[in-house]
Amino acid sequence: MSRYATPNPDFAARVRDSFGRQPFMKMLGAELIEVRAGHCDIALDYRAALSQQHGYFHGGIIGTLADNAGGYAAFTVAPADASILTVEYKLNIVAPGDGERLIARGQVVKPGRTLVVCRVEVFVVKSGQEKLCAIALATLMLMAGKSDGPA
Amino acid sequence: MSRYATPNPDFAARVRDSFGRQPFMKMLGAELIEVRAGHCDIALDYRAALSQQHGYFHGGIIGTLADNAGGYAAFTVAPADASILTVEYKLNIVAPGDGERLIARGQVVKPGRTLVVCRVEVFVVKSGQEKLCAIALATLMLMAGKSDGPA
Amino acid sequence: MSRYATPNPDFAARVRDSFGRQPFMKMLGAELIEVRAGHCDIALDYRAALSQQHGYFHGGIIGTLADNAGGYAAFTVAPADASILTVEYKLNIVAPGDGERLIARGQVVKPGRTLVVCRVEVFVVKSGQEKLCAIALATLMLMAGKSDGPA
Amino acid sequence: MSRYATPNPDFAARVRDSFGRQPFMKMLGAELIEVRAGHCDIALDYRAALSQQHGYFHGGIIGTLADNAGGYAAFTVAPADASILTVEYKLNIVAPGDGERLIARGQVVKPGRTLVVCRVEVFVVKSGQEKLCAIALATLMLMAGKSDGPA
Numbered sequence: 001m002s003r004y005a006t007p008n009p010d011f012a013a014r015v016r017d018s019f020g021r022q023p024f025m026k027m028l029g030a031e032l033i034e035v036r037a038g039h040c041d042i043a044l045d046y047r048a049a050l051s052q053q054h055g056y057f058h059g060g061i062i063g064t065l066a067d068n069a070g071g072y073a074a075f076t077v078a079p080a081d082a083s084i085l086t087v088e089y090k091l092n093i094v095a096p097g098d099g100e101r102l103i104a105r106g107q108v109v110k111p112g113r114t115l116v117v118c119r120v121e122v123f124v125v126k127s128g129q130e131k132l133c134a135i136a137l138a139t140l141m142l143m144a145g146k147s148d149g150p151a
Numbered sequence: 152m153s154r155y156a157t158p159n160p161d162f163a164a165r166v167r168d169s170f171g172r173q174p175f176m177k178m179l180g181a182e183l184i185e186v187r188a189g190h191c192d193i194a195l196d197y198r199a200a201l202s203q204q205h206g207y208f209h210g211g212i213i214g215t216l217a218d219n220a221g222g223y224a225a226f227t228v229a230p231a232d233a234s235i236l237t238v239e240y241k242l243n244i245v246a247p248g249d250g251e252r253l254i255a256r257g258q259v260v261k262p263g264r265t266l267v268v269c270r271v272e273v274f275v276v277k278s279g280q281e282k283l284c285a286i287a288l289a290t291l292m293l294m295a296g297k298s299d300g301p302a
Numbered sequence: 303m304s305r306y307a308t309p310n311p312d313f314a315a316r317v318r319d320s321f322g323r324q325p326f327m328k329m330l331g332a333e334l335i336e337v338r339a340g341h342c343d344i345a346l347d348y349r350a351a352l353s354q355q356h357g358y359f360h361g362g363i364i365g366t367l368a369d370n371a372g373g374y375a376a377f378t379v380a381p382a383d384a385s386i387l388t389v390e391y392k393l394n395i396v397a398p399g400d401g402e403r404l405i406a407r408g409q410v411v412k413p414g415r416t417l418v419v420c421r422v423e424v425f426v427v428k429s430g431q432e433k434l435c436a437i438a439l440a441t442l443m444l445m446a447g448k449s450d451g452p453a
Numbered sequence: 454m455s456r457y458a459t460p461n462p463d464f465a466a467r468v469r470d471s472f473g474r475q476p477f478m479k480m481l482g483a484e485l486i487e488v489r490a491g492h493c494d495i496a497l498d499y500r501a502a503l504s505q506q507h508g509y510f511h512g513g514i515i516g517t518l519a520d521n522a523g524g525y526a527a528f529t530v531a532p533a534d535a536s537i538l539t540v541e542y543k544l545n546i547v548a549p550g551d552g553e554r555l556i557a558r559g560q561v562v563k564p565g566r567t568l569v570v571c572r573v574e575v576f577v578v579k580s581g582q583e584k585l586c587a588i589a590l591a592t593l594m595l596m597a598g599k600s601d602g603p604a
Contacts, residue, residue, distance in 0.1 A: 018204050021204040022202070022203050022204050022209065023199055023200050023201070023202050023203075023209075024200065024201055024202060024203060024209035024211060024212065025209075026200075027178075027200045027201070048174055049174050049175065049177075049178045050174070050175050050178070051173070051174050051175060052173050052174075052175060053169050053172040053173050053299055053300060053301075054299075054300065054301050055301040058173065058174075058175035058176075058215070059215075059218050059219075059222075059237050060175060060211065060212075060214060060215025060216075060218050060219065061175065061211070061215070063211060063214040063215060063218060063240075064209070064210075064211025064212070064214065064215065065211075067210050067211050067214060068210075068211065071210075085244075086210050086244050087243065087244065087389075087417060087441060088241065088242060088243040088244065088390065088441055089214075089241070089242060090239065090240070090241035090242075090392055090543040090590060091239060091240060091241075092238065092239040092562075092563075092570050092590060092592060093236075093237050093238065093239065094562070094563040094565075094570055095563075109545075109547070109585075109588055110545075110547040110548075110585065110588075112547075114416065114443075115389060115443070117390075117545050117547055117588065119588070132562075132563065135562055135563075135570065135572070135590060136590075137543060137545060137588065137589075137590045139389060139390055139441065139545060141416075141417070148204055148205075149204060149205065150204075150205050150206040238540075238568060238592060239541065239592055241392040241439060241543055243411075243412075243419050243439060243441060245411070245412040245414075245419055246412075260394075260396070260434075260437055261394075261396040261397075261434065261437075263396075265567070265594075266540060266594070268394050268396055268437065268541075270437070283411075283412065286411055286412075286419065286421070286439060287439075288392060288394060288437065288438075288439045290394060290540060290541055290592065292567075292568070320506050323506040324504070324505050324506050324511065325501055325502050325503070325504050325505075325511075326502065326503055326504060326505060326511035326513060326514065327511075328502075329480075329502045329503070350476055351476050351477065351479075351480045352476070352477055352480070353475070353476050353477060354475050354476075354477060355471050355474040355475050355601055355602060355603075356601075356602065356603050357603040360475065360477035360478075360517070361517075361520050361521075361524075361539050362477060362513065362514075362516060362517025362518075362520050362521065363477065363513070363517070365513060365516040365517065365520060365542075366511070366512075366513025366514070366516060366517065367513075369512050369513050369516060370512075370513065373512075387546075388512050388546050389545065389546065390543065390544060390545040390546065391516075391543070391544060392541065392542070392543035392544075393541060393542060393543075394540065394541040395538075395539050395540065395541065450506055450507075451506060451507065452506075452507050452508040
């Protein structure tokens, strides 16, 4: 049973469809590994092209996954005809992205009619062990009657 | 003349070298277009692979450029033997990334011995006109005696 | 001449009235020292009761002034019948509040129909010299048709 | 048993002593109601002097409690000779401070040698019911060998 009520029973299909239409997620190789009401997990396997100057996952990728996991967590509690927008987020990087995989777990903290606040934790998996890599707090906005596709 | 003193007269070469060793910047196609003491600009041309579901620049890319422009602005005021780390940043996305080019302009607000605070503005260029797209406030940490390359 | 258009020509009177109805501002001794379209300055003189354990202005007061200066800067660009709400802010404290006076200067960065983004700088005045003490980035929400007084 | 190791077995006494030397906490009437390793709770009863224009707890007070609860949570994991400094925090206000009491609960998320990251939740109690009012993410800095008292 889910902790969050959602006005859209088809939220999971809608999140998967929207995620699938993000070319940049494809370019990164990111996967949507879990969608529940109020929650969304995104994972990404390491490859050298995604690294920064020390060879770790680039901070921009950690931020990208956090932004998306928070955004899609919020999207799960949106009405079926609303689109979603990242208003802002704040991200603390607490450990280097040193590992073979990143997992971003987004969670709705406060659903609202217009604004949704989410918390995201990003873990880096090294030799099979998950370690907290970043934590974010994000504000999303629901846009009633606005399509999730190109204008 | 620069507004900021820096203990490293070769800061520009060091920033360019470090930026050049970031595979992810290469993958995105980002360019370092300006480096001054206390300041760094990074630009990126649009292509469909960098977009989100509405066809605009993906928010993760806006955040990635903001993070890097702030980081390298801070790096310009670092001692020659220090490396730099993003502690955290907060980003407000104020307009969609709808245009042919992104330019992130990072500026040191407060240089410190251990922490450096930077402000970043990201502009989207559409039909040649710059428009504010995002604004960030970032905290970076100087790591004395730590190499900027792989461990 | 002001940089920002406002739908309410009486914005300054409205800000002063609202500020005057904040008992906590009175308790602190804060003064509204400047109101322009898109801008608001609030100042506060030091007294020992406002200090933290080192004898400086308490960080909570620095945050309080930043929050209010950003909020009232946003209020200057609000329609006459809208009230305003702080959605969130992020504050970097870059120097201790060591001085005889604090001045918070709030500035609209991006006015919107629903959300307004402001930047705030807080200065501490010591022996007559202003020094940057904190910098904030805030998101405010306009609530159409909601009174600025008690429910 | 505590979730966090601390190098200072007398952390609780040290937090209480420091909190007791904050004149502004006394002025507000704030109480330290819980101190554990990695955790700190601060509470404050309502009175009209602490309100904003709608009669609710002023946002600045919500921020002040969040800042202090995060700061003292971090202080619990500090070495006995280190003082602590708020580098920055980000606060989302998710509900008005409408009630008879505020409780801020600060929790260390990531302890570090130099920086400590904390999460804070602020609840407002109305008719005996706790409701989430604000959520914050804060970065604190440990200052080795620096006194917690006046310079």
